[in-house]
Amino acid sequence: MPGAKTDTIKLNIGPQHPSTHGVLYIKAELDGEIVKNAEPQLGYLHRAIEKLSENRYYHQALPAVDRCDYLCPNLNELVYCMAVEKLAGIKVAERAEYIRVIMAELHRITGHMVWAGSLVNDLGAMFTPLLYSVRDREKLLDLVEKISGSRMFPNYNRFGGVKLDIPEGWLQDVLNYIDIQEKNLVDFRNLVESEIFDVRTKGVAKLTTKQAINFGLTGPLLRATGFDWDLRRDEPYSIYDRFDFNVITEKDGDLRAIYNVRIAEVTESFKIIRQAVKDIPAGPICNKVPSPLRPDKGDCYVRIESSKGELGVYLVSDGSDKPYRLKLRTPSFCNLRAVQELVKDYKLADLIAIVGSIDIVLGDVDR
Amino acid sequence: MAATKASKKSVSVPKITEETADITIVKEKLKSVAKELHEKENLHFEHLSFITAVDFGDYLELIYQFYSYKRKHSLTLRTRVLTKDLVIDSLTSIWKAADWQEREVYDLFGVKFKGHPNLKRILLAEDFPGHPLRKDFACKNDEEYILK
Numbered sequence: 001m002p003g004a005k006t007d008t009i010k011l012n013i014g015p016q017h018p019s020t021h022g023v024l025y026i027k028a029e030l031d032g033e034i035v036k037n038a039e040p041q042l043g044y045l046h047r048a049i050e051k052l053s054e055n056r057y058y059h060q061a062l063p064a065v066d067r068c069d070y071l072c073p074n075l076n077e078l079v080y081c082m083a084v085e086k087l088a089g090i091k092v093a094e095r096a097e098y099i100r101v102i103m104a105e106l107h108r109i110t111g112h113m114v115w116a117g118s119l120v121n122d123l124g125a126m127f128t129p130l131l132y133s134v135r136d137r138e139k140l141l142d143l144v145e146k147i148s149g150s151r152m153f154p155n156y157n158r159f160g161g162v163k164l165d166i167p168e169g170w171l172q173d174v175l176n177y178i179d180i181q182e183k184n185l186v187d188f189r190n191l192v193e194s195e196i197f198d199v200r201t202k203g204v205a206k207l208t209t210k211q212a213i214n215f216g217l218t219g220p221l222l223r224a225t226g227f228d229w230d231l232r233r234d235e236p237y238s239i240y241d242r243f244d245f246n247v248i249t250e251k252d253g254d255l256r257a258i259y260n261v262r263i264a265e266v267t268e269s270f271k272i273i274r275q276a277v278k279d280i281p282a283g284p285i286c287n288k289v290p291s292p293l294r295p296d297k298g299d300c301y302v303r304i305e306s307s308k309g310e311l312g313v314y315l316v317s318d319g320s321d322k323p324y325r326l327k328l329r330t331p332s333f334c335n336l337r338a339v340q341e342l343v344k345d346y347k348l349a350d351l352i353a354i355v356g357s358i359d360i361v362l363g364d365v366d367r
Numbered sequence: 368m369a370a371t372k373a374s375k376k377s378v379s380v381p382k383i384t385e386e387t388a389d390i391t392i393v394k395e396k397l398k399s400v401a402k403e404l405h406e407k408e409n410l411h412f413e414h415l416s417f418i419t420a421v422d423f424g425d426y427l428e429l430i431y432q433f434y435s436y437k438r439k440h441s442l443t444l445r446t447r448v449l450t451k452d453l454v455i456d457s458l459t460s461i462w463k464a465a466d467w468q469e470r471e472v473y474d475l476f477g478v479k480f481k482g483h484p485n486l487k488r489i490l491l492a493e494d495f496p497g498h499p500l501r502k503d504f505a506c507k508n509d510e511e512y513i514l515k
């Protein structure tokens with residue numbers, strides 16, 4: 001009808017909706033099925049990790065930091081330990097560096113695979129692909145339990161090294177796990193990459209590199225726009241300069257490009273782990289650290305490439321045995337901001353897919 | 368560039384890499400300095416990593432961490448706001464990444480960003496009393512049960 005006007009309606013998505021990957025709450029404004037405006041509301045999982053850490057000793061903040069990004073806890077520990085080590089001038093034992101890299105890459109694999117499973121879940125392929133990734137994650141959790149004693153929150157890194165040495169046969173278990181995961185990855189791709197998947201993901205939520213940088217996007221989202229940047233290669237931390245791996249980029253900047261980048265990165269992580277297992281030296285696993293630890297006055301910012309992007313810790317010490325200020329620069333929080341701009345004029349079903357594509361872990365967003 | 372010397376009270380700053388610069392400016396110059404950092408060809412700081420604050424009692428130190436992908440150098444920009452007068456210019460018009468970062472600092476420290484399009488609490492509830500990351504906001508269960 002010419003001249004007819006429609007009203008927009010407001011729709012609350014979440015905070016308990018399964019497609020929001022936790023407790024995200026999105027206030028959406030719809031015109032028919034078209035999203036006119038969407039505003040994420042955060043804070044349902046805010047546990048005040050930064051404030052808690054200010055009132056604990058340095059090592060007591062470790063388990064709290066673990067609980068930030070609960071899919072890849074080892075990466076959070078790694079970056080926090082690196083910040084304290086830099087501030088206090090602690091050297092890390094050689095063997096521990098290798099163990100840290102193996103653990104970090106294992107968690108990166110599971111982070112990407114669970115993301116891929118839940119993205120497909122959001123697109124409407126209920127449960128089977130997600131269960132494929134969760135089944136593989138189960139095997140990884142067994143490995144983590146074997147080495148650290150805990151499944152979800154290993155609390156395994158220590159200042160100057162790691163907590164425990166590798167149990168007998170663990171490295172072989174890791175290699176076996178990678179072999180199985182490599183086969184399962186082929187299965188997963190055969191299952192998921194269909195014509196329907198192409199239609200739902202190609203050309204959706206296109207981003208240019210310039211926009212992505214201005215939004216503060218990092219990690220796979222930035223690489224999917226064709227920007228060749230990976231902190232592991234370009235600002236090597238730990239011992240990443242010793243390994244041979246590729247940085248994956250795609251040109252399109254849409255959902256399909258993000259998917260391709262993440263899946264290809266899993267294969268690169270296999271490569272890194274195989275090299276690390278081959279080269280791992282014998283020796284002590286942890287250097288001696290003064291107790292209680294009192295780093296010199298000062299501050300530092302350390303960042304690493306997590307599975308989601310730039311994960312950083314800004315740490316201020318006033319010379320006492322507790323951190324004066326601990327700021328976590330979490331990739332999920334910074335990347336989620338882009339949703340507001342990306343979803344405009346897409347359909348409601350695409351909103352769910354776009355939120356899924358960003359790879360948010362609400363523990364990482366709210367801290 | 369309008370760089371002023373940091374007072375003795377400030378925390379000493381270790382050099383991280385040779386490409387790392389660290390400057391402290393007065394808060395009135397923040398916006399003009401930021402614009403220059405973003406636009407000048409030899410600076411080209413296109414990535415805003417984070418914004419945060421540290422409470423030092425009489426004043427809050429605001430920290431802006433920048434990186435230039437093109438020139439491969441980083442910069443820590445510091446400025447101070449007095450606790451009595453917690454107002455500073457917003458940088459959302461230059462970096463969109465500043466939006467939520469500034470809301471977080473407002474939420475947890477109470478710094479008001481002039482010119483921010485949507486300045487409201489982000490992590491805590493609208494009716495939450497106080498700003499928890501300030502040092503005078505005590506944790507109620509803060510008694511130390513172990514050690515000491």
